[in-house]
Amino acid sequence: MTANKYSVLNTRVHNVDGYAKVTGRATYTFDVKLPGMLYGKILRSPHPHARIISIDPTEALKLPGVRAVVTGKDTLGVKQGIWRRYPELCDEQILTIEKVRYIGEPVAAVAAITEEIAEQALDLIDVQYEVLPFVDDPMEAIKKEAPMIHEGVERNVNVTRHIEWGDVEEAFEEAEYVREDWFKLGGQAHMCMETRATVASYTSDKKLTVYTSTQSPYYHQALLAGVLGLRESDIRVIAHYVGGGFGGKFELDASQFCASVLSMKLSKPVKIVFTREEDFIATKRRTPMYYYVRTGVKKDGTFCARETRVFTNGGAYTGMGATALYLTGFFHSFPYKWKAYRYDGYRVYTNSLPSSSMRGFGAPQAMFCSEQQIDWIAADLGLDIIEIRRKNAHTTGYEVPGQATIGSCGLNQCLDRIEQWIKAKGTLPKNRAIGISAAGFMTGGIFNWFDSPYSFSSAVVTINYDGVVELHVGAQDIGQGSNTTLAMICAEALGVKLENIKVHSGDTDHCPADLGAWGSRQTLMAGNATKMAAEDAKKQLLEFASAKFGYNIIYDLDIKDNWVHNVARPERGMNYVDLVKEALRGKDGQRIIGRGHYTPHRKGMISPAYSYMVQAVEAEIDVETGKLSIINCTTAHDCGQPINTLGLIGQLEGAASMAAGYGYLENMPVEDGKVMNPNLVDYKIIRAPDMPECEIIEIDTYEPEGPYGAKEAGEGLTNPTAAALGNAIFHATGLQMKQAPIMSEMIVNAFKEKKKEGGTR
């Protein structure tokens, strides 16, 4: 590691929200209480597919304490979606009017003086359904004879995506070895510790304030305006603290919509908090997929061609699923150079809970298939697993044809370091093995199907008389630490100490619009906006300093660690706070305000920058019971310039725990359209004793598009773990696991199967 050339960046600092969080004073939507507040509950469909004949709330309204019952007919009936540029993908009325399409879909909502009364009232609402035939698997739903879930959508195909480059047929001709496999990937619940929650407060002057657990206050402001018929600016979304997001909290949810509709009807604040069961059955999930992969290589391991077909279980509505469909196809090519590549993805509606974005955004599924198949190919051809990856690895400057340009790439160094790490491990005990997986990920998407007229990120920096800096950003801190990261960037750019920075976020009335916390976009995009705003403010200060100091204009001035100085003679200068005081006087008392914004341009189709990583998972397999445990999870990681050291480690370890869960624990079976384990007893996530040590090996690179050379960290690392675990199982036992998560019984069954076949690979 070279010495840190920065004053603030890449140092260990306390999270700027830390004191509030460790003293229990951080106030989440779950904690919000307003005067006169009512409590809402949602009546949900018990059927996977049914026509609504009638909804009669008469008896519910008679229950003392009940204030209102609303159904879809009390709403504007807008079919909404997050792909606003594509009306056909805006397919979800949150209080459905004609049909229900999954178990748990909202059909009515109640407001009452207590949560218990609201709950009792649900039982008194009489809904008559005409039950319809249903289908909950995409391979069935795509058949001609399957029930039609959305009117006019033939074979239930919601979205298709095609990616192709090179001459695929010719490249397969050149291949000396071709292998094809089918895989099945499960869903996964976001399982945020704070379930979906909203307090909506409408006043009769047509203003709506919405406290909500969101990854993107701006998206929710805009989406609510669309479904409620209000002006965007008359809606204020507040989210000071958010109990986790992971890709599940930037679409409009039923707590937001129903609380708002009830509040508008009653002109009272209404709070709706989902139960854990509601959060499991009636939000969205990681997209389950069927993957067909055909890969052609030369005998020396050079990748020639890949052809992939994917059928995703879209569930009842589109949500962010259309993006996941594209990204899974794109990242399935990652992080390798394919001469020719063809991907066809089909997102199929089914009568099950909708699937959408979740940390990794389609890439964990893609890597599970790709990275395991690569190891199987290497085994078939007698090639080294590191060497085959090195031979085909992305490098800086590579162009993914028609898709992306790689501005920085430390993949080869990642491979080198993991190779050394494995060698140093030496021989492992029986039933233990190391599996690896490479991966890469985007640093924010270049997509704007939401059709925002605003910059992707904006920031405003205001300097007060005492030198304190107010940083206003629309970026949302959902626990990933963006407030801290952006404060650090602001402090570094301005040249002041971190304690001079106050971050304001999570309030659409006071913060500039920003697309929010998803797709690993905030460090780069909100970071660039923040840097620009801070530099704008700094320039104004330095103009004043130049005039004041009266140096020859050829000298450069700068600020570092609160010291305004001549770069050539750093001892000559003055304290930053004193300069601010004088500068304000010179500006007729105006505070100094800097503005910054960022929208990616000329960066291809996907993202302005890509992170790279190689992970090694050391796993132990109990051959009797199939029980898996991960002993160690070590990652060589290229995220460009690290910004927030402590936050980075936390993000990477957190990603590993969620990804390990996807690898072998977090099974989410759906039978007859019903989620079978919608509680935390039966849905297992990683607990403290299951969590392996996670060593992080930082690879030094510089990303030209990122603030100070920074790029994505924390989402991408969800991508390799399940694949690396599968590879560890393969190297320990010879078993090829083609289904994720890899459950113990699958291993036991695979052993039995293998025995039957005479134990040959």
Add this chain to the structure above:
Amino acid sequence: MEKQLLRFLVNDQEYELFINPKTLLVEALRDHLGFAGAKRGCDTASCGVCTVMVNGMAVKGCSVLAVQVNGMNITTVEGLEKDGKLDPVQAAFLDEGAFQCGFCTSGMIMSARAFLNETPAPKDTMEIRRGIEGNLCRCTGYNSIVRAIDAVAKGKYREGA
């Protein structure tokens, strides 16, 4: 159901509540007294975000009725900081970045505090991991939390250390 009188100490202060006997401890603390540091995250006593200390032991506030703690001494996260000084566990959580979204943090800190009270010198980190097994965290992957608890156990935050 007839209401009952509940007298207990919360963070060393006496409180009296006239309360429905079905009220859970976490409800009494949050909804009746405003100690909202403890959260609720499941309906099955599985997640631990409602953890408080009852007579020094970590208890999930959703798994006991308020009337069951009559006469007992409850400590919530709000009661840990003394005279403007963070409890060592809180300080260690800050130093190690042992939280992200923070929703599990109050409960996690209370479990950690109770664990260290009972086990001031854990023999290895696995013992620490088992000590917080009942608390789920979706953000951190626990390792930073284990490092924080380990630092406290190793005396990093002892007076004069």
